Amino acid sequence: MRIVCVVGLSSWIFQADAAEWSIQPRLTISETYTDNVGLGGGGFGGFGGSGRGGGEFITQINPGVNITGEGRRFKSSLNYTLNNLIYAKNQRFESRNQLSANATAEIIKQYFFVDGRASISQQNAFLFAPLALDNTNRTGNRRNIYTWNISPYVxxxxxxxxxxEVRYTHGEVSSSGNSFSNNSSDTAIFSLNSGSAFRTLGWGINYSHTEISRKSTGSGFGSPGTISLERATGSLRYLVSSQFSLIGTAGYERNSFLSIRGRTSSPSWTVGFSWAPTKRTKIDASGGKRFFGNTYAASVDHRTRSTVWNLSYVEDISTFGQQSLAGGSILNPSMLGQLFSGVQGSEALLSQGFPQSFSDPNNFLTNRLFLLRNLQASLTLNGRKNSLVFRAFNYSRKSFSPDQEDMDLVGIGNAALTRNTTQTGGNVLWNHRLSPRANANINFGYIRTSYDLTSQKDDSIIMSAGLNKQFTSKINGSVMYHHLRRESDRNNGGYSSNTLTAMVSMNF
Structure with a gap:
């Protein structure tokens, strides 16, 4: 049903609008050895160390297909993988679906449109449990996440x-995790912004209303119920020069949810500026007040012939479901594409060089509503044969909902532990082009997770190295090594593992 809602958006136009379709089957086969398949604690030795998870050989046979279609009035894509894992020592077979699909259709030319997305993915569910890089580790901390949404707009x-623009969006998020409140959201958005007739003084009116329905967790606390988020703002933009503008907003927020931090509704305002000194540079910044206190936002984008600079800071009230519908990881495939744009061998890096969540903060499962603050910065240096990426982030979540909403999900003790969390870290990546069809890469990443209630900390380190080779136009191969380590203030919270993977990917 989820796939039909997304890929079928434009099916009604297929006969009337000539389209170009591409169907590309593929098969990826890999063999992995890890010395700590369960990421159990008990030692920080080298290959074949003393981790209680035990050594294991894992064979993966992953068939997949990529389908794209594009016509004059629609565009759609579907990327599906059947992830099959065979564990030699434990004699287990596991299979998981992985899907990313999206579509957009212009139903009435230049007037009525429909967008849709669907995904099936696996991720680490909880911060305090072992954090696997991918599905090969059998930690008990991986969950399937299912998302889909459809959005008609005029x-x-x-x-x-x-x-x-008037837009309506319906989205749903569910998980294989027990006691996670699967939720659906309905959002209505209205915006009206001035045109070119208002060159010096522009204006805008924006309104949004979101209803998030959450199914009961079955706890004694009762159903989490429905969250209502409503916001209306007006904005003015004064053009000081062709490069510099002053921007102000004012409005009111009316929210309905059970809060442990006081009021949920109040007037809001921000003041800020937008500055584009060159075609390759843009800086935006603002500050103001919302119902939760002072609020700030900023973004910096700068490009030269050999560098890409990015900085952004956002903060907002959100839920796990809203973050998942927006992409979850702060480093989603679209952002990866921007980060590695122009990097030699970037296609191999994106397709097989890294785990999907390398050196990333974790969007952990929670039924609670929280204040998200996300600061991230990156610098990419592109050379003829070498590229360097530096990235840093600070990702904090401050719960506005009672701990009891996560009591059945993680227990009341862990719910209190994760009430306020901060994940700070980053990574350095070096990519070297060995030949037109081969590249090598080395990555070092670090994340410190702080639990504010107890002052406990987890320090996670990942070191990886890989070789990627394109044998023919349809066959790629790679060899990758990962060392993962966590040192923790919590009892039995530390572990380490070493993993070696050889992979061949074939397109048909």
């Missing part, structure tokens, strides 16, 4: 006076 331009 756009209208009123000559050069203004342009407006």
């Amino acid at each position: 756009r209208q331009r009123f000559s050069n006076l203004a342009s407006g």
Whole structure:
């Protein structure tokens, strides 16, 4: 049903609109050895160390298909993988679905549109449990996450006076995790912004209303119920020069949820600026007040012939479901593509060079609503044969909902532990082009997870190295080594593992 909602958006136009379709089957086969398949504690030795998880050989046979279609009034793509894992020592077979699908269709030309997305993925569920790099580790901390949404919207331009949009979005998020409150959200958005007739003083009116319905966790605390988030703002933009603008907003937020931190509704305002000194540089910054206190936002983008600079800071009230619908990881495939744009061998890096969540903070499962603060910065240096990426982040979540909403999910003790968390870290990546069809890469990543209630900390380190080789236009191979280590203040919270993987990927 989820796939039909997304890929079938434009099916009604197929006969009327000539489209180009591409169907590309593929098969990836890999063999992995790890000395700590369960990421159990008990030692920080080298290969074949003393971790209680034990050594294991894992064979993966992963068939998949990539389907893309594009016509004059629609565009869609579907990427599906059947992840099959065979464990030699434990004599186990496991299979998981992985899906990323999206589509957009122009139903009425330049007026009515429909967008849709669907995904099936696996991720680490909880911060305090072992954090695996991918599905090969049998930690008991991996969960399937299912998301889909559909969004019809209307756009209208009123000559050069203004342009407006009315959008409705329905999304659903569910998990294989017990006691996670699967939820659905319905959002209505209205925006009206001034056109070119208002060159010096622009204006805007924006309104959004979201209803998030959460199914009962079955706890004695009762159903988490429905969250209502409503916000109306007006904005003014004063053009000081062709490169610099002053921006102000004012409005009101009316929210309905059980809060442990006081009021949930209040007036809001921000003041800030937008500055584009060159075509390759843009800086935006603002500060103000919302119901939870002071609020700030910033973004910096700068490009030269051989460098890419990015910095961003955002903060907002959110839920696990909203973060999952937005992509979950702070380093999703789209952001990876921007980060590695222009990097020699970037296609091999993105397709097989790294785990999907390398050196990333974890969007852990929770039924609670929280204040998210996310600061991240990156610098990419591109050379003829070498590329360097430096990245840093600070990712904090401050719960606004009672601990009891996660009592059945993780227990009341762990719910209190994860009430307020901060994940700080980053990574350094070096990529070297050995030949037109081969590259090598080395990555070092570090994350410190702080539990504010207890002042406990987990320090996670990942070191990896890989070789990627394109044998033919349809066959790629790679060899990768990962060392993963966590040192923790918590009892039995530390572990280490060494993993070696050889992989061949074939397109048909």
